[in-house]
Amino acid sequence: MTDAATTVPTAERRRRVLPAVASYLPFLPAIVLLGGFFLVPLGIIVCYSFWEVVDYNVVHRWTLDNYHYFFSVTAYVRTMWATLWVSLVATGITLGLAFPFAYWLSRYVPRRLRAPLLVLAVVPFWTSYLLRVYSWLTILGQKGLLNRFLQWTGMTHHPIGLFLYDRSAVILVLIYLYFPFAALTLYSSIERFDWDQLRAAMDLGATPFGAIRRILVPQIRPGIVTAVIFVFIPILGEYLTPQIVGGTGGVMIGNLVVNFFQAAEYTRGAAVSLLIAIFILLMLVLFRRSLSTREAYGG
Amino acid sequence: MAADVEILSRRGRVTRLALAVYGTLIYVFLFGPIVLLVLFSFNANRYGTFPVTAWTLKWYRAAVSDYQIHDAVATTLKVAGEVTAISVVVGTTAAFPLVRSRLRWRDGVRVGLVLPIMIPGLLIGVSLLVLFTGPLHWQLSPQTAVIGQSVYTTPFVILLVSARLQGFDRALERAAADLGANAFNRLRFVVLPLILPAIIAGALLAFTLSLDEFIITYFLIGTDITLPIFIYTQIKFGITPEVNALASMLLAASLLVLALAFALPQVIRASRRAVRFGTGRRAARITA
Numbered sequence A: 001m002t003d004a005a006t007t008v009p010t011a012e013r014r015r016r017v018l019p020a021v022a023s024y025l026p027f028l029p030a031i032v033l034l035g036g037f038f039l040v041p042l043g044i045i046v047c048y049s050f051w052e053v054v055d056y057n058v059v060h061r062w063t064l065d066n067y068h069y070f071f072s073v074t075a076y077v078r079t080m081w082a083t084l085w086v087s088l089v090a091t092g093i094t095l096g097l098a099f100p101f102a103y104w105l106s107r108y109v110p111r112r113l114r115a116p117l118l119v120l121a122v123v124p125f126w127t128s129y130l131l132r133v134y135s136w137l138t139i140l141g142q143k144g145l146l147n148r149f150l151q152w153t154g155m156t157h158h159p160i161g162l163f164l165y166d167r168s169a170v171i172l173v174l175i176y177l178y179f180p181f182a183a184l185t186l187y188s189s190i191e192r193f194d195w196d197q198l199r200a201a202m203d204l205g206a207t208p209f210g211a212i213r214r215i216l217v218p219q220i221r222p223g224i225v226t227a228v229i230f231v232f233i234p235i236l237g238e239y240l241t242p243q244i245v246g247g248t249g250g251v252m253i254g255n256l257v258v259n260f261f262q263a264a265e266y267t268r269g270a271a272v273s274l275l276i277a278i279f280i281l282l283m284l285v286l287f288r289r290s291l292s293t294r295e296a297y298g299g
Numbered sequence B: 001m002a003a004d005v006e007i008l009s010r011r012g013r014v015t016r017l018a019l020a021v022y023g024t025l026i027y028v029f030l031f032g033p034i035v036l037l038v039l040f041s042f043n044a045n046r047y048g049t050f051p052v053t054a055w056t057l058k059w060y061r062a063a064v065s066d067y068q069i070h071d072a073v074a075t076t077l078k079v080a081g082e083v084t085a086i087s088v089v090v091g092t093t094a095a096f097p098l099v100r101s102r103l104r105w106r107d108g109v110r111v112g113l114v115l116p117i118m119i120p121g122l123l124i125g126v127s128l129l130v131l132f133t134g135p136l137h138w139q140l141s142p143q144t145a146v147i148g149q150s151v152y153t154t155p156f157v158i159l160l161v162s163a164r165l166q167g168f169d170r171a172l173e174r175a176a177a178d179l180g181a182n183a184f185n186r187l188r189f190v191v192l193p194l195i196l197p198a199i200i201a202g203a204l205l206a207f208t209l210s211l212d213e214f215i216i217t218y219f220l221i222g223t224d225i226t227l228p229i230f231i232y233t234q235i236k237f238g239i240t241p242e243v244n245a246l247a248s249m250l251l252a253a254s255l256l257v258l259a260l261a262f263a264l265p266q267v268i269r270a271s272r273r274a275v276r277f278g279t280g281r282r283a284a285r286i287t288a
Helices: A003-007 A009-024 A027-049 A065-072 A074-107 A111-126 A129-140 A145-152 A167-190 A196-203 A208-236 A240-246 A253-262 A266-286 B002-006 B010-041 B058-064 B067-100 B106-118 B121-133 B142-166 B171-178 B183-212 B215-220 B227-235 B241-287
Strands: A052-054 A057-059
Touching: A009 B067, A027 A266, A027 B067, A027 B106, A027 B121, A027 B142, A052 A266, A065 A074, A065 A266, A074 A111, A074 A167, A074 A208, A074 A253, A074 A266, A074 B010, A111 A167, A111 B010, A111 B241, A129 A167, A129 A240, A129 B010, A129 B183, A129 B227, A129 B241, A167 A208, A167 A240, A167 B010, A196 A208, A208 A266, A208 B106, A240 A253, A253 A266, A253 B121, A266 B121, B010 B241, B058 B241, B067 B106, B067 B142, B067 B183, B067 B227, B106 B142, B121 B142, B121 B215, B142 B183, B142 B215, B171 B183, B183 B241, B215 B227, B227 B241
Parallel strands: none
Antiparallel strands: A052 A057
16 A cells, blocks of 8 residues: 555655554543643642642742651651551452452352352442442441440440441451452452463472462462552552541541641642652552553453 | 362362352352341331341432432432543543554553553542642532543543454454445444444443542532432431432442443344344345
């Protein structure tokens, strides 16, 4: 199609450039939406975090005050570490629980039942996030199932606040929220693994642990990495779960962001948001080798 | 794979039983809270929890006749409709160059386009709040919430449609061109029908995501309320049976749309196949 036109270079170039431009044109709406309302606002947040507020007005004067302020308040710094800790623990337990489940599904469940059972496990992930957090109130709350049951059986006479409003309640609900996703990603990589390789490795003298470490883990690593990233990152920016079941003991960094913005302290809120973004960026850089988008796009 | 499970030793059988019990417990864990929530919405007990005193529909009646809830439902549906329209148009058009053009930084662009899914909604919400109230001086309204939600739902449509385009046989388009179809007709009669299932699935997915979205909306909608925000403000005062009823209805709605999202594309494909086979058979009869 293009070879015949080599005698007319300029016309040919135009013919080649125009379709190229035209083929990028469909990106325009996405560039406007995701560029203008996603990247630009993130850039503004970065700027805000380094700007000053004078008389409730944001002044374009560069400063590190917002960060100084955050790190000068012990409660904030403690909340930041607690958030990282909660994310780490919740991600670890979620994956730890999801692995045997995925293993069971791919190895022990009859083939025709696998797809329906997998869908069943993933369905909660697509239902309302708020309602799934709320549903735990009916179990853990002051008037929740657990307390009512204990009172009804006469084991206690006053409701126990213990089940709710602390860090462990937050971790429990977070595991509940992200289990389906971890199970799905782990399942799809475990399912492809050829378990005879493990047996072969052991026949050749590998210890079970050695075989798992050197044969199984490298092959299912992409699944593990995807699960870690997609569980850890949203938990870093969690707001609702600590807000609803966490109380004062379960506050996370996301709650600080909301508090700052609701108090109209935009620049301080922006600084805390940027801290979350930096942690996310670190995660992505750390795992960039094993992270592939090809699969998500079906290629 | 299944065969070696059958000839397992005693230990193997114990493992299998233990894992089956474990799997069952996982499902109890996943569905227990939701089932209880729905159960308590039918409970006459005023506290909305244990014990069950009698079964009733009065909380549903109360929820259905609440004016505040009417408003919230109207706003939620309006926002969800607009979000769906935006994400389908933007997502579908973006999927084409993403899959088809020789993009220089394809992997980078791909990561960039799914970034709004990876990043916590909280950050999308606050950064847009700053943009709208700061530099742009826009009044917060359902429209600003629509923009915020679209940022989050569009990548899902991009993913679905580009996955479909990836498996698309371009020879079909060339054949149509050889037969004299122009670009518009190729798109209208060849490409769009083939990727329609993915577009419909994307639309329904965007719709459910929008129905349930909380945090972005919370920051951007101003004084209006959507259903999730209404429920959130009620939760602050503890569990009430009306909220249980409302929550159950919202759950049912999102499950319904979700089921459609998965079932409809297959129904479309199946019906097309039926039509094709039908005409084929008729043609065969005619030639016979």
